[in-house]
Amino acid sequence: xxxxxxxxxxxxxxxxxxxxxxxxxxxxxxxxxxxxxxxxxxxxxxxxxxxxxxxxxxxxxxxxxxxxxxxxxxxxxxxxxxxxxxxxxxxxxxxxxxxxxxxxxxxxxxxxxxxxxxxxxxxxxxxxxxxxxxxxxxxxxxxxxxxxxxxxxxxxxxxxxxxxxxxxxxxxxxxxxxxxxxxxxxxxxxxxxxxxxxxxxxxxxxxxxxxxxxxxxxxxxxxxxxxxxxxxxxxxxxxxxxxxxxxxxxxxxxxxxxxxxxxxxxxxxxxxxxxxxxxxxxxxxxxxxxxxxxxxxxxxxxxxxxxxxxxxxxxxxxxxxxxxxxxxxxxxxxxxxxxxxxxxxxxxxxxxxxxxxxxxxxxxxxxxxxxxxxxxxxxxxxxxxxxxxxxxx
Amino acid sequence: xxxxxxxxxxxxxxxxxxxxxxxxxxxxxxxxxxxxxxxxxxxxxxxxxxxxxxxxxxxxxxxxxxxxxxxxxxxxxxxxxxxxxxxxxxxxxxxxxxxxxxxxxxxxxxxxxxxxxxxxxxxxxxxxxxxxxxxxxxxxxxxxxxxxxxxxxxxxxxxxxxxxxxxxxxxxxxxxxxxxxxxxxxxxxxxxxxxxxxxxxxxxxxxxxxxxxxxxxxxxxxxxxxxxxxxxxxxxxxxxxxxxxxxxxxxxxxxxxxxxxxxxxxxxxxxxxxxxxxxxxxxxxxxxxxxxxxxxxxxxxxxxxxxxxxxxxxxxxxxxxxxxxxxxxxxxxxxxxxxxxxxxxxxxxxxxxxxxxxxxxxx
Numbered sequence: 001x002x003x004x005x006x007x008x009x010x011x012x013x014x015x016x017x018x019x020x021x022x023x024x025x026x027x028x029x030x031x032x033x034x035x036x037x038x039x040x041x042x043x044x045x046x047x048x049x050x051x052x053x054x055x056x057x058x059x060x061x062x063x064x065x066x067x068x069x070x071x072x073x074x075x076x077x078x079x080x081x082x083x084x085x086x087x088x089x090x091x092x093x094x095x096x097x098x099x100x101x102x103x104x105x106x107x108x109x110x111x112x113x114x115x116x117x118x119x120x121x122x123x124x125x126x127x128x129x130x131x132x133x134x135x136x137x138x139x140x141x142x143x144x145x146x147x148x149x150x151x152x153x154x155x156x157x158x159x160x161x162x163x164x165x166x167x168x169x170x171x172x173x174x175x176x177x178x179x180x181x182x183x184x185x186x187x188x189x190x191x192x193x194x195x196x197x198x199x200x201x202x203x204x205x206x207x208x209x210x211x212x213x214x215x216x217x218x219x220x221x222x223x224x225x226x227x228x229x230x231x232x233x234x235x236x237x238x239x240x241x242x243x244x245x246x247x248x249x250x251x252x253x254x255x256x257x258x259x260x261x262x263x264x265x266x267x268x269x270x271x272x273x274x275x276x277x278x279x280x281x282x283x284x285x286x287x288x289x290x291x292x293x294x295x296x297x298x299x300x301x302x303x304x305x306x307x308x309x310x311x312x313x314x315x316x317x318x319x320x321x322x323x324x325x326x327x328x329x330x331x332x333x334x335x336x337x338x339x340x341x342x343x344x345x346x347x348x349x350x351x352x353x354x355x356x357x358x359x360x361x362x363x364x365x366x367x368x369x370x371x372x373x374x375x376x377x378x379x380x381x382x383x384x385x386x387x388x389x390x391x392x393x
Numbered sequence: 394x395x396x397x398x399x400x401x402x403x404x405x406x407x408x409x410x411x412x413x414x415x416x417x418x419x420x421x422x423x424x425x426x427x428x429x430x431x432x433x434x435x436x437x438x439x440x441x442x443x444x445x446x447x448x449x450x451x452x453x454x455x456x457x458x459x460x461x462x463x464x465x466x467x468x469x470x471x472x473x474x475x476x477x478x479x480x481x482x483x484x485x486x487x488x489x490x491x492x493x494x495x496x497x498x499x500x501x502x503x504x505x506x507x508x509x510x511x512x513x514x515x516x517x518x519x520x521x522x523x524x525x526x527x528x529x530x531x532x533x534x535x536x537x538x539x540x541x542x543x544x545x546x547x548x549x550x551x552x553x554x555x556x557x558x559x560x561x562x563x564x565x566x567x568x569x570x571x572x573x574x575x576x577x578x579x580x581x582x583x584x585x586x587x588x589x590x591x592x593x594x595x596x597x598x599x600x601x602x603x604x605x606x607x608x609x610x611x612x613x614x615x616x617x618x619x620x621x622x623x624x625x626x627x628x629x630x631x632x633x634x635x636x637x638x639x640x641x642x643x644x645x646x647x648x649x650x651x652x653x654x655x656x657x658x659x660x661x662x663x664x665x666x667x668x669x670x671x672x673x674x675x676x677x678x679x680x681x682x683x684x685x686x687x688x689x690x691x692x693x694x695x696x697x698x699x700x701x702x703x704x705x706x707x708x709x710x711x712x713x714x715x716x717x718x719x720x721x722x723x724x725x726x727x728x729x730x731x732x733x734x735x736x737x738x739x740x741x742x743x744x745x746x747x748x749x750x751x752x753x754x755x756x
Binding site: 346 | 423429433577595596606614687694695697705709732740
């Protein structure tokens with residue numbers, strides 16, 4: 001029998017147990033966070049009571065009493081803070097959506113250019129990426145905004161590269177068709193055409209899987225998308241009258257105007273973010289091994305189909321996740337609008353904070369709006385990414 | 394009978410080698426590429442001489458603003474005549490040698506320690522001494538130096554200060570957050586996830602706004618923290634969340650066997666992380682980490698919005714002086730060159746260190 005020496009067995013204390021220790025750590029952390037939270041909140045309440053700052057979101061109902069330079073919905077200084085903030089949100093959404101589309105297009109083009117066999121094209125693409133990635137986006141915004149004000153002439157001497165299109169320090173003015181009921185019908189016709197094209201392409205795909213026969217869906221699709229609105233236009237009496245911007249007093253009247261603030265913001269954001277997107281696209285295409293191209297060619301696909309059926313779908317899987325975060329960055333960077341005076345959400349919220357003094361509510365609103373934008377975009381992109389992910393059998 | 398075998402190698406045709414060959418291969422391979430080359434060439438011929446004419450031939454370098462308005466070309470005088478305000482901002486004029494010396498110390502320390510083989514305890518102490526002397530130079534109040542309020546700190550020193558300490562403090566914080574997110578303890582994990590996702594979902598501006606308008610409300614009465622420090626805190630908290638996500642990628646990329654091996658050796662959690670996991674995980678993520686650090690450097694320019702005078706804002710205020718309005722292209726190009734130089738050297742450095750660590754792994 002082995003005599004166990006009692007001295008060699010050390011007593012195990014409860015803090016030597018991993019599980020107990022974990023629980024203790026967590027309780028300590030939670031207590032510390034709760035204490036800090038309580039301390040900060042009580043300070044805020046005390047300070048707000050002393051400075052006589054109201055709390056709660058009651059201010060949303062009150063009159064804003066400030067003007068907003070450009071508003072997609074009707075707005076005047078007599079409207080409420082709530083409506084002013086809504087205008088801000090819409091302005092943010094406007095610049096972000098347009099920016100996302102343009103960035104994706106420009107970034108893809110530049111990314112493909114950097115891989116070009118043409119030395120000059122590849123070098124220019126790389127120079128673009130290097131240059132725009134390494135300069136702060138705020139500096140670029142200031143630069144383009146100043147360019148609008150300093151390099152472009154006043155409205156009287158506006159540059160006109162195309163008839164009905166004017167560049168001046170008041171922004172971009174261009175002609176739009178005059179109001180006519182035909183235009184709204186054409187919009188509906190286009191929508192109908194879109195739905196029909198989707199149905200046809202689904203049917204064509206099923207038929208090809210069943211019978212192997214191909215349907216000229218590109219030709220038919222383009223024909224429908226262009227033809228149906230054109231037909232509507234002719235049926236409605238083909239209106240051709242244009243609303244051309246003309247000089248009246250010191251500024252243009254008529255047509256459509258894009259403000260210098262919006263243009264500078266859009267150009268700056270798109271050029272900056274496209275440099276990052278270009279890098280992502282390049283890396284995505286390079287991640288596809290050469291064997292894929294060779295295999296696709298050896299089973300007899302045309303070069304057009306090699307790209308569209310083999311290379312691109314695979315590259316897309318690599319590209320989409322980082323592309324999402326870049327497009328989200330663009331949305332977040334659109335808040336820099338405040339620096340050049342475009343009335344985006346941050347600017348309107350900032351004015352609201354200054355007027356009401358309700359900083360906590362204002363900052364909370366900013367966070368909620370941007371968080372929901374981010375979550376919505378990443379939810380959509382996750383859905384899209386799942387759809388294009390490899391189907392494993 | 395012997396046959397003289399001609400053993401001379403036949404050279405390829407002249408059009409396939411040398412300069413002509415290179416041009417044919419890289420510029421004129423195919424109709425589309427030839428067309429692109431010609432179009433770009435025409436564009437460059439149009440633009441480059443115009444730019445050279447504007448920037449160098451017609452330009453003026455050391456004149457007053459009034460004379461500038463009369464010339465066609467670039468007015469670099471806006472940079473040269475205002476260089477001291479542009480770089481040092483509102484720092485008292487006669488004491489501007491102090492931030493200059495501090496910047497020289499910082500840059501030379503960075504250059505000296507760029508080779509990671511020199512990193513040692515001694516270098517760490519040298520850094521502490523250097524940081525202390527830089528602090529004394531900036532702040533004053535010791536050794537007979539006149540005290541300068543931090544509200545007067547501006548220009549390039551402020552940009553470097555915000556980015557250097559932003560990077561220095563956010564890196565360890567980010568690593569801790571990443572470890573917390575990977576932790577097995579659910580409450581700690583939840584806190585880290587909420588923090589990281591919350592910060593990554595909002596723009597830096599909202600945090601800066603928070604630091605400038607909301608932070609004073611958080612403090613008990615009578616306590617104030619100066620504006621530079623508040624902006625610095627916002628930048629650190631923001632950058633840390635991004636670092637945390639990058640480091641998490643590294644932690645997940647490691648083979649599970651590494652974790653299991655470390656545990657089977659009987660290492661404690663911190664030993665396992667410090668000795669086995671982190672050295673490998675952090676090495677994998679050097680390129681994306683440097684990307685984050687470069688963005689952090691660029692993002693310090695956002696303090697313009699809460700009215701701190703970094704180098705971008707001093708440039709803006711020069712352009713607001715009537716004498717110099719209208720020369721923003723020149724002034725912004727100068728600032729852009731400074732930012733470009735810093736970011737470019739950072740990315741160069743990351744590539745270098747990546748290569749060195751790679752080599753070490755092979756031997």
